[in-house]
Amino acid sequence: MPEFKQPILYSFRRCPYAIRARLALFYARINVEIREIVLREKPKEFLATSPSGTVPSLRLKMTVLDESLDIMKWALGQNDPTNLMEMPEYGFDLISECDGNFKRALDRTKYPNRFPDADPVQSRDEASVFLYKLENTLSPNLFGANMSIADLAILPFVRQFAHIDQVWFYDQDWINLIKWLDSFKQSSEFNKIMTKIHPWQECDSPVMFSDLYWS
Numbered sequence: 001m002p003e004f005k006q007p008i009l010y011s012f013r014r015c016p017y018a019i020r021a022r023l024a025l026f027y028a029r030i031n032v033e034i035r036e037i038v039l040r041e042k043p044k045e046f047l048a049t050s051p052s053g054t055v056p057s058l059r060l061k062m063t064v065l066d067e068s069l070d071i072m073k074w075a076l077g078q079n080d081p082t083n084l085m086e087m088p089e090y091g092f093d094l095i096s097e098c099d100g101n102f103k104r105a106l107d108r109t110k111y112p113n114r115f116p117d118a119d120p121v122q123s124r125d126e127a128s129v130f131l132y133k134l135e136n137t138l139s140p141n142l143f144g145a146n147m148s149i150a151d152l153a154i155l156p157f158v159r160q161f162a163h164i165d166q167v168w169f170y171d172q173d174w175i176n177l178i179k180w181l182d183s184f185k186q187s188s189e190f191n192k193i194m195t196k197i198h199p200w201q202e203c204d205s206p207v208m209f210s211d212l213y214w215s
């Protein structure tokens, strides 16, 4: 076993689950080594770490966190300078709905070839039901002026949905949703954690959050 020096986050830049994990670690100012993974060529070190073979996966000294939401809760449980965890329990229901029915419908409209039995337009309508629910909740964030863990957990998926057909998305009458998404996409936090890095190789020196984001 290699000596444990610091937490290691296996990540994939565009993956919405990995984006939410990086955001939480960034907001919590937790310094981790980040290893960018190519999903079609998963390195053996990653497969040895992640029981599910999915990103994100965070190797800690005694354990591995293999679910993005667990990484978020762990990070913000260590340090939560902007009070992201201060939200009603209902916020976790919204996250579950995002990860469940909304993501299911999103995938069926984004990847019609993978789901030949699903109608992409009907799936888009199904996904939109959740987005209108958010539209009616936003003021300007899900729980008022402060961002919460629910905002950080859900926004990467709304972004993914919006990118399927941006013309159509920006043509819908979800004004609050568009403002919320645009403000997220323009935020320095989001832009920092989207910094491009080369796929990790065993011979590389560690790339730390502190080198990328806090230098």
Ligand SMILES: N[C@@H](CCC(=O)N[C@@H](CS)C(=O)NCC(=O)O)C(=O)O
Pocket: 012, 014, 015, 016, 017, 018, 039, 053, 054, 055, 056, 066, 067, 068, 069
């Ligand atoms: N429930 C997991 C889901 C993570 C997930 O599905 N990530 C995708 C990338 S966006 C993945 O790693 N897929 C494996 C693959 O494509 O081989 C989480 O919340 O972390």
